[in-house]
Amino acid sequence: MPRIDSAAELEELRKGILSKRDPNKPYIAICAGMGCHGLSNDRIITAFEEEVKKQDLKKKVDIRATGCHGFCEKGPIVVIYPEQICYVEVMPGDVPEIVSQTVLGKKVIDRLIYTDPNTGEKAAHQSEIPFYKNQMQHLINNNTKIDPKSIDDYLAIGGYSALSKALLEMSPEQVLEEIKKSNLRGRGGGGFPAGKKWETARNAPGEEKYVIVNSHEGELGAFMDRAIFMGNPHSVLEGLIIGAYAIGSHQGFIYTRHDTPQLKNNIDIALAKAEEYGLLGENILGSGFNFNVEVHFDIGIFVSGESSALMKSIEGKNPEPRAKYIRTSVRGIWEKPSNLNNVETWANVPLIINKGSEWYASIGTERSKGTKLISLSGNIVNTGVAEVPFGTTIREIIYDIGGGIPNGKKLKAVHFGGPMGGSIPESYLDTPLDFDELAELGAPIGAGSMLVLDEDTNMVDVIRFFLDFLSNESCGKCVPCREGIRQMLKIVTNISEGNGREGDIQLLEEISEVAAAASLCALGKTASDPLLSTLRYFRDEYEANIK
Amino acid sequence: MKEILLQIDGKEVKATEGMTVLEAARSADIFIPTLCYHEKLKPYGGCRICTVEVEVRGWTRPVAACLYPVEQDLKVRTRSEKVDRIRKMILELLLAHAPYSIELQNLAQEYGADKDRFEKESSFCILCGLCVRYCAEVKKKHAVGFVKSGAKREISFIPEISSKECWNCKECFPLCGTSYLQAAFVLAESLAFSSASSKNATEK
Amino acid sequence: MENKKIDRIINKYQGKPNSLIQVLLEIQSENHWLPKEALDRVSKKLNVPLSQIMQIATFHNTFSLIPKGRHEVHVCTGSSCHVRGSTRLLDAVQELIGIRPGETDSDSKFSLDTSNCLGCCNLGPEIIVDGKHHGKVTPAKAEDVLKNYE
Ligand SMILES: Cc1cc2nc3c(=O)[nH]c(=O)nc-3n(C[C@H](O)[C@H](O)[C@H](O)COP(=O)(O)O)c2cc1C
Ligand code: SF4
Ligand code: FES
Ligand code: FES
Numbered sequence: 001m002p003r004i005d006s007a008a009e010l011e012e013l014r015k016g017i018l019s020k021r022d023p024n025k026p027y028i029a030i031c032a033g034m035g036c037h038g039l040s041n042d043r044i045i046t047a048f049e050e051e052v053k054k055q056d057l058k059k060k061v062d063i064r065a066t067g068c069h070g071f072c073e074k075g076p077i078v079v080i081y082p083e084q085i086c087y088v089e090v091m092p093g094d095v096p097e098i099v100s101q102t103v104l105g106k107k108v109i110d111r112l113i114y115t116d117p118n119t120g121e122k123a124a125h126q127s128e129i130p131f132y133k134n135q136m137q138h139l140i141n142n143n144t145k146i147d148p149k150s151i152d153d154y155l156a157i158g159g160y161s162a163l164s165k166a167l168l169e170m171s172p173e174q175v176l177e178e179i180k181k182s183n184l185r186g187r188g189g190g191g192f193p194a195g196k197k198w199e200t201a202r203n204a205p206g207e208e209k210y211v212i213v214n215s216h217e218g219e220l221g222a223f224m225d226r227a228i229f230m231g232n233p234h235s236v237l238e239g240l241i242i243g244a245y246a247i248g249s250h251q252g253f254i255y256t257r258h259d260t261p262q263l264k265n266n267i268d269i270a271l272a273k274a275e276e277y278g279l280l281g282e283n284i285l286g287s288g289f290n291f292n293v294e295v296h297f298d299i300g301i302f303v304s305g306e307s308s309a310l311m312k313s314i315e316g317k318n319p320e321p322r323a324k325y326i327r328t329s330v331r332g333i334w335e336k337p338s339n340l341n342n343v344e345t346w347a348n349v350p351l352i353i354n355k356g357s358e359w360y361a362s363i364g365t366e367r368s369k370g371t372k373l374i375s376l377s378g379n380i381v382n383t384g385v386a387e388v389p390f391g392t393t394i395r396e397i398i399y400d401i402g403g404g405i406p407n408g409k410k411l412k413a414v415h416f417g418g419p420m421g422g423s424i425p426e427s428y429l430d431t432p433l434d435f436d437e438l439a440e441l442g443a444p445i446g447a448g449s450m451l452v453l454d455e456d457t458n459m460v461d462v463i464r465f466f467l468d469f470l471s472n473e474s475c476g477k478c479v480p481c482r483e484g485i486r487q488m489l490k491i492v493t494n495i496s497e498g499n500g501r502e503g504d505i506q507l508l509e510e511i512s513e514v515a516a517a518a519s520l521c522a523l524g525k526t527a528s529d530p531l532l533s534t535l536r537y538f539r540d541e542y543e544a545n546i547k
Numbered sequence: 548m549k550e551i552l553l554q555i556d557g558k559e560v561k562a563t564e565g566m567t568v569l570e571a572a573r574s575a576d577i578f579i580p581t582l583c584y585h586e587k588l589k590p591y592g593g594c595r596i597c598t599v600e601v602e603v604r605g606w607t608r609p610v611a612a613c614l615y616p617v618e619q620d621l622k623v624r625t626r627s628e629k630v631d632r633i634r635k636m637i638l639e640l641l642l643a644h645a646p647y648s649i650e651l652q653n654l655a656q657e658y659g660a661d662k663d664r665f666e667k668e669s670s671f672c673i674l675c676g677l678c679v680r681y682c683a684e685v686k687k688k689h690a691v692g693f694v695k696s697g698a699k700r701e702i703s704f705i706p707e708i709s710s711k712e713c714w715n716c717k718e719c720f721p722l723c724g725t726s727y728l729q730a731a732f733v734l735a736e737s738l739a740f741s742s743a744s745s746k747n748a749t750e751k
Numbered sequence: 752m753e754n755k756k757i758d759r760i761i762n763k764y765q766g767k768p769n770s771l772i773q774v775l776l777e778i779q780s781e782n783h784w785l786p787k788e789a790l791d792r793v794s795k796k797l798n799v800p801l802s803q804i805m806q807i808a809t810f811h812n813t814f815s816l817i818p819k820g821r822h823e824v825h826v827c828t829g830s831s832c833h834v835r836g837s838t839r840l841l842d843a844v845q846e847l848i849g850i851r852p853g854e855t856d857s858d859s860k861f862s863l864d865t866s867n868c869l870g871c872c873n874l875g876p877e878i879i880v881d882g883k884h885h886g887k888v889t890p891a892k893a894e895d896v897l898k899n900y901e
Binding site for chain 1: 867
């Protein structure tokens, strides 16, 4: 493959790829995401490959092992295109039948389609399944259309056109302006305006600057970053290169999980392919802009997702946070300006450049723009990844998309943001998904995990669980966090075992206040947020266990 | 170096760019308590007892004085109701480990901290890291380091190095705020449990 | 672990000190634990003090300083698995193989550890054996999963 040296060459290549593809040729999209992987989807993929070979159909049908489709609950998921017939909970034994009946015979196999457990209604097409029907997908929808290992698949759906537009038609300032106008806010937890952060890094003194993808995804119950990065790695990479151009950086880093070989593999292939095509490296697309990327792995500990700890880790040092009185966008890796954004934040960038900030800002609420990927877990019928516009109510997400609570149970609370987040009770379910509104309720969105809790849940136990997690997964450097969590965990454990003492709640509040005010990093500062939110809405559960 | 004027407890203080609030305060004879700070070592920011309140553009927030860089017209309050509450709690949390530390007891008296507020912990190390950092930064021997994370964090000697270096040095012992014996105890223990190196030590 | 293998990993990163974490991860993944001699060698070759290496190697249960059994059993203790009963599942597994998280049994058959959320919440509660996920495992079913390993 010769490298691409101009916008014209890119478009020519794209045309070439498309001209060889017949849009009516059937293809089988088999989910190879993490959730389906756990359900042995590799056996399904092999079965399809064998069946296609056996029936000598190689020329008539394509097979794509894709990223997560979102509907992990019903995995392994198989979608037959162009009709978009969606089969759920597919077993290897179903494969020959799917090939002859559906792919060739265009017939729907009734037993494999989705049945709504609430209404008994069947749905053969993805667009008819409530889980999908009620979403607004701009990011994850591409997962079913591409094989993450194929850059051609990404190019076929218009990939790298935003990069070409940014590098060849826009100045770095214009790109920055576009992102600022879109009001894109960071998806990693803080909701910090991406454009503002980019601008700080851009204006920070120094020639050498870095851009980084945070793909640590340490938030418990969060798996949307993996879904996007594993399923569509080029979209994240494209966003990163555009950001680097706007900021004036020539070196990028990807910080990702050491424990997910499939993710690592897809990233490695994407980088190699992008370089081969001239989309990474020297003189990208003939623009004169140079940019390289290095991949680094975490060691699994939660605190390493924190920006300064992450940057130390990239330097090869122990991932321990440092004080950020001077921001990492001014002084980060090796003291150089370093702009860190989350996977999903980067993935939004090509979309904004392509469709414009005005389009982007038309989606969502007043202060939270665009769509958000949500990981649904806990006591919910449909565990999986959903994409909704900001402003969708929590009730819609849980009932219309998530299918409600299993086993006929009632919902008690929804916990957002993992160990640094908070819970809201049933009565707040009509709150719209919005960074600020949920933060005001004491349940900041975090990275987007929604842990659904049914009526049987003991809220004090949930808090004990999170504190226990943090007491292991923090670094232990500073006193308010290390010792504060140690003591809070003891007290909450006592209460959860029915041995609470008079004054315990006040003591918890006192420790919380000090940990929030005096801890070194955001972990300690927000470690008691889940506790405080439950003291706000479920105080009686604590009081009931205090003698 | 650019000169910077700031206000600490209502007093005009002259400092130079790059200084921390703690250094500026010390230069003006204003006392801020510290546990993990040492002038020969890089600021660490672990104990947080040096927390003060700063006011920037009308916003008040607590910061660690040993790390916070001075800024023109910065207003610093080294004592306030909030600062005192923070220090009291930090002391109570630490006294659960080192109830007999003179340094902690003195501060406890100043801030009204109750040394028995929390149940006693088995380790009396407060993990200020003075020994670890002194050995690494000043002596450049790296005989002692931190191990483990979160609430399980502790200090640990590297037997091969400490069996050679420590007995003739021991410069970190007097730095220990909990008791001179703490470091010695951990050192002896680490040597005793490492058969190869304890042989080394007895041969000397 | 042979020195040759360790050197090969170190050389892959051209002996740069900032590759320390990547080197340790590779040794752990190839050898399943970090022998003392390996850490000494890394310390010398990368010119990083052993104390710094020990801090990283003990920072998370990703690394092990003791040998692992033939089969590495992980019970997911993420938040979703927790509310779906992973505590009872972990108890059952401990009971079955007679060891606690972080330990290896006496005939080196199993090592047990807890794991943070691996992003397969649809499977919870789950046991992962040598990287293979076993989903929706009730305490009673744990034995069925583990009896297949020798
Ligand atoms: C303890 C801790 C853990 C974090 N873990 C993650 C993580 O796993 N992924 C992530 O994107 N951000 C994480 N963050 C937030 C990052 O520090 C940082 O704010 C974010 O990556 C910036 O990207 P964004 O502005 O695009 O959200 C964490 C923060 C803290 C304090
Ligand atoms: S707040 Fe917690 S995680 Fe952050 S530096 Fe302090 S001890 Fe480490
Ligand atoms: S992993 Fe297959 S649908 Fe999510
Ligand atoms: S002296 Fe500032 S944190 Fe210890």
